[in-house]
Amino acid sequence: MDFALTDEQRMIVKTTRDFVENELFPHEAEVERTGELRKDLYEELKAKAIEAGLYAANMPEEAGGAGLDTQTWVMYERELGRANYALHWNCVARPSNILMACEGEQREKYLFPAVRGEKSDCLAMTEPGAGSDVRGMKCAAVQQGDDFVINGVKHFISHADVADFVILFAASGEENTPRGKKKLITAFLVDKGHPGFVVRYGYRNVSHRGYNNCILEFTDCRLPKSAVLGEVHKGFEVANSWLGATRLQVAATCIGRAERALEHAKQWAVDRVQFGQQIGKFQGVSFKLADMALEYKAAWLLTLEAAWKYDQGTVEDMDMAMAKLKATEMLAMVADEAIQIHGGMGVMEELPLERIWRDARIERIWEGTSEIQRHIISRALLRPLGG
Structure with missing residues (x-):
């Protein structure tokens, strides 16, 4: 497994990150405040995502998608995951891969319109x-x-x-x-x-x-x-053929949010001064940052490995379960510690940390609870031994 990014991967990561920061971040406060994604805003951002080539990037080229390999796709998902979920999921949609099971007229009625952004x-x-x-x-x-x-x-x-x-x-x-x-x-x-x-x-x-x-x-x-x-x-059989990678999507978007929380925590540790020095110089803060970075790196490596195996055709359910479990539980830890480092400011709406903290909770439940992931992992460990 080669960890060096290709020129194409660097371009995709940069394009996605720029889109998230320039087109999605400015609307987060409105969506968080109202609890709704305006239809006109949804249509505007979807059109921009299509123009940028980011829409339906998870779908194969034969269906009109970008045909990203799985490693590049999780990099793309990590960048999108940094934004409010309604903005990145609805406006930069990734149609379900299960639509690749469509045949005959179903492809014209459902698959291709979903990839083109005409249906969801x-x-x-x-x-x-x-x-x-x-x-x-x-x-x-x-x-x-x-x-x-x-x-x-x-x-x-x-x-x-x-x-x-x-x-x-x-x-x-x-x-x-x-x-x-x-x-x-x-x-x-x-x-x-x-x-x-x-x-x-x-x-x-x-x-x-x-x-x-x-x-x-x-x-x-x-x-x-x-x-x-x-x-x-x-x-x-249809679900198992096409839906396995959704757990990698959850893992990758969680990693993106964790990265954003860690960035805020690091900057605050440098900018905030107490008792005459930057709070990052206190071991109580610096060790938190070290643990956050360690857990983040572990989750990202597990996700990259599972993505690489997916492309090699050697991935197992345990690989994707480990990535999903580690990333979702890591996000909860990183979000909580980022708030702790910020103190009272961490739970204020002026920063995205309280949103990231709230949003983290569902990740350990949907697409298979943490307990289900542990069941998958333990079963894979014990069955070869007759357990």
């Missing part, structure tokens, strides 16, 4: 009674002739308020296994406004203001078989 997607798995236990979902798809009838509720569905269509996962049957009956899952593409499908605003969230979660309700929602993404009963 959201992913609907989580339910009130089924979070980490995905197979516990109750939202059901019952086949009737060539159609499927969907009934059930999804919640915590991020950015469904601005999405044009939903990638829905629903229980479509059962199979017998040595451990008993197990639900079969099918993935569907559902347009917003389709009869029987309603999107409602979700819960007020301490993290990521302006980046809303929603509740999706399906009541006798009839879908044609052409709405199936992948194969019937093969929804997990």
Whole structure:
């Protein structure tokens, strides 16, 4: 693994960082204050992101995306992660890679418009009674002739308020296994406004203001078989083929926010004078900075290694779980210590630290809780030994 950046990688990192600082940072205060991303601002920033070549950069070239390798992609995500989540996720969108499972007319209706910025997607798995236990979902798809009838509720569905269509996962049957009956899952593409499908605003969230979660309700929602993404009963296979790298995306954006918090903490340690000297000269502050930098570096190296393995085709679930776990828990530590170094000023809205601190909390929950990541890691360690 070569840690030297190519000229292209340096250009992508600089272009992304300049866009974040010049186009996104100026609007953070408004989004944080109002809790909303204005539609006109969203459209303006999305157009600028498309013009800058940053939109849908995660998608393969064959689909019209930038076709970044995974290492370069996590560098790009790290830069975007420094900004308010609603601004970077909605305005510099990265369509779900799962759309690469689209076939035939689905590619023209969903995949290509999502890459061009004409449509946006959201992913609907989580339910009130089924979070980490995905197979516990109750939202059901019952086949009737060539159609499927969907009934059930999804919640915590991020950015469904601005999405044009939903990638829905629903229980479509059962199979017998040595451990008993197990639900079969099918993935569907559902347009917003389709009869029987309603999107409602979700819960007020301490993290990521302006980046809303929603509740999706399906009541006798009839879908044609052409709405199936992948194969019937093969929804997990579709998800596992394309969604693994989302944990690297979470890790990378967390690392970006941690870097921003660390930058503020270092500058404050130099600028703030108490008892006649810079506070960074006190061991109580300088050792905090050393620990913050150490944890940041460890998380970034784990993420880079997992990205490199992904490109080599040797990545394992444990690699991505380690990166996600370390980065999310590191961010919580760095954000908290950055505030402690700033003292009372750290929790004031004049600085981004209180936002980074609040936003850090959700990262240890979504895309697999810290406990799920530890389960994945420990299982990988013990199974080869018969455990």
